[in-house]
Amino acid sequence: MTPVADTNNPSPHTAETYQQSLTVTFEFPVIFTRDVFAADNPLLADVLDRLGERRRHRAMIAIDAGVDQAHPDLQHRIKEYFHAHPDGMELATITVLPGGEVAKNGWTVVREVMWSIGSAHLDRQSFVIAIGGGAMLDMVGFAASIVHRGLRLVRVPTTTLAQNDGGVGVKNGMDEHGQKNFVGTFAPPFAVLNDFDFLATLSQRDWIGGVAEAFKVAIIKDAAFFDYLCDHARALDQRDSAAMEQTIRRCALLHLEHICSGGDPFEFGSARPLDFGHWLGHRLETMSDYTIGHGQAAAIGIAVDSHYARQVGLIDDGDLQRILDGLTACGLPIWDDLLDRRAVDGTLEVLEGLEQFREHLGGRLTITLPDGIGRKTEVHQMDPGLIEKAIDFLRGPAAS
Incomplete structure (x- = not known):
């Protein structure tokens, strides 16, 4: 290793630099399946052994409390599964944790996960298998990523939103300092x-929430998928399983394509193109104390930013109407009264989301907007007056 000379520095102060270059390859399977804990289904056992280590893998199971309640036989089935595969798997412990955004709001549940990992004497070669919705997966993934500097995480997402977006990505996190995902890590899972089968017991809100993420990615990346969503919006609202499974699969693959080929999986830059509509959506969630679901908040953000895009000439009236009609036809909102809430100085409170979004990424503000259907562009400033006009426009359909 030879030092890199700084020939452009005339300063009398010298420095000897040894430049390092590391290349680390990550890979993980995302598998679409059914009845993953059936004793005669080898999938989970095979996944734990996918590196060919041929040993008994110790695993902790973390279950979202809502999932545990909706599937009262789940813990028994998990124990039976491990019992049926004794040569390759050892069940260290099962822990049931709060689900929803409360799970990742502060350190309480994160510490509980860390304590469970430590009490079970899990090591870096051990597995944490997290079964639940997106918020719970975020929180468990964060805890698993910092204990021993990282255990192997297997995600089993149980909501539409987790299966097509958050659960297939490389981020983990928790809410702190009044901001969503203020604390977190980039840590790819071992498998997803x-x-x-978990989708059948979802509430209507959680069933349709993931469709907002599908509209988001379709509007900016895939015009044909956008057409599919508009054509099947009623079917999705009426819980058509085939339509939902196709939606989840395509949405997840578009997210994975971006993560793997977009050139910035750990977001070192200032752009986050897959967060179209999310600067406002995240702000609405925190303003509502998380009574508004993530998918519903994202849908409202998509509606506002789509109208903004129409005002600046990026999409036409027909595009905007199709977006709004598609969202509402599948039961997603395009309005909430919190959009009207103002700070003491008279400015709309949701506008604080712009700076929070910029600060989260660093660098200059970068907002993704549709440039026609199926394409995107990035802007580095948002006119508050045009945002307010978008909100005024959306208030009309909400009142009718």
């Missing part, structure tokens, strides 16, 4: 197992 999307078991469609």
Whole structure:
């Protein structure tokens, strides 16, 4: 290793630099399946052994409390699964944790996960298998990523939103300092197992929430997928399983394509193109104390930013109407009264989301907007007056 000379520095102060270059390859399977904990289904056992280590893998199971309640036989089935595969798996412990945004709001549940990992004497070669919705997966993934500097995480997402977006990505996190995902890590999972059977027990809000993420990615990346969503909006609202599974699969693959080929999986730059509509959506969530679901908040953000895009000439009236009609036809909102809430100085409170979004990424503000359907562009400033006009426009349909 030879030092890199700084020939452009005339300063009398010298420095000897040894430049390092590391290349680390990550890979993880995202598998669409059913009945993953059936004793005669080898999938989970095979996934734990996918590196060919041929040993008994110790695993902790973390279950979202809502999932545990909706599937009262789940813990028994998990124990039976491990019992059926004794040569390759050892169940260290099962812990049930709060689900929803409360799970990742502060350090309480994160510490509980860390304590469970420590009490079970898990090491870096051990597995944490997290079964639940997106917020719970974020929180468990964060805890697993910092204990021993990282255990192997297997995600089993149980909501539409987790299966098509958050659960297939490389981020983990928790809410702190009044901001969503203020604390977190980039840590790719060991594997993701999307078991469609978990979707049957979802509330209507959680069933349709993931469709907002599908509209988001379709509007900026895939015009044909956008057409599919508009054509099947009623079917999705009426819980058509085939339509939902197709939606989840395509949405997840578009997210994975971006993560793997977009050139910035750990977001070192200032752009986050897959967060179209999310600067406002995240702000609405925190303003509502998380009574508004993530998918519903994202849908409102998509509606506002789409109208903004129409005002600056990026999409036409027909595009805007199709976006709004598609969202509402599948039961997603395009309005909430919190959009009207103002700070003491008279400015709309949601506008604080712009600076929070910029600060989260660093660098200059970068907002993704549609440039026609299926294409995107990035802007580095947002006119508050045009945002307010978008909100005024959306208030009309909400009142009718």
